Amino acid sequence: MDFNANHFSLFDLPPTFRVDLALLDRRYLEMQSKVHPDRFASAGEAEKRLSLQWATRVNEAYQTLRKPLARARYLLHLAAYDLGSENxxxxxxxxxxxxxxxxxxxxxxxxxxxxxxxxxxxxxxxxxxxxxxxxxxxxxxxxxxxxxxxxxxxxxxxxxxxxxxxxxxxxxxxx
Missing domain, CATH: 1.20.1280.20 (HscB, C-terminal domain)
Known part of the structure; x- marks a missing residue:
């Protein structure tokens, strides 16, 4: 897994606003089953820390893609387009x-x-x-x-x- 991958790549989804939410949910659960810290309870400290980082990254990506507004903002961010939301x-x-x-x-x-x-x-x-x-x-x-x-x-x-x-x-x- 690549920490630098965008949220869509993380879940192997096309970078579009229309997202198959059922597929996103399945891929999220698959990812969580691989990186959840509970799976690394008996691992070394470095592995535990990495697992926690991955779980956090997967959760953040999932929450962003799951919500239409966050997903749209993220797509604009990926396109390097300034939303100008403060104005x-x-x-x-x-x-x-x-x-x-x-x-x-x-x-x-x-x-x-x-x-x-x-x-x-x-x-x-x-x-x-x-x-x-x-x-x-x-x-x-x-x-x-x-x-x-x-x-x-x-x-x-x-x-x-x-x-x-x-x-x-x-x-x-x-x-």
């Missing part, structure tokens, strides 16, 4: 206004303790995120356009944060 000025004004409207709707539903409205917002946002995933897949896999892919990834970052906020609001209503 909100890159976001179109209409998208930012839409985000404010989403946040207002979440805040109102949370303040009213409206669990059903929060669930509705959650499902609507998940649909929108699936649409973004498909856009990103097209822009990274089918007709590579890193600039547009980066734009969609930045938008997805906002949506992921919003989804977490909605989930927090739902949890607060359930308490």
């Amino acid at each position: 909100n000025a890159l976001m179109p004004a209409d998208f930012l206004v839409e985000q404010m409207e989403w946040r207002e709707a979440v805040a109102e539903a949370r303040a009213a303790g409206d669990h059903h409205e929060l669930e509705r917002l959650h499902h609507r946002l998940q649909r929108e995120m699936r649409e973004r995933h498909e856009e990103i897949a097209v822009l990274l896999d089918d007709r590579p356009d890193l600039e547009q892919a980066a734009d969609r990834v930045r938008r997805l970052m906002f949506l992921e944060k919003l989804l977490a906020d909605i989930d927090d609001a739902i949890a607060a209503c359930e308490e």
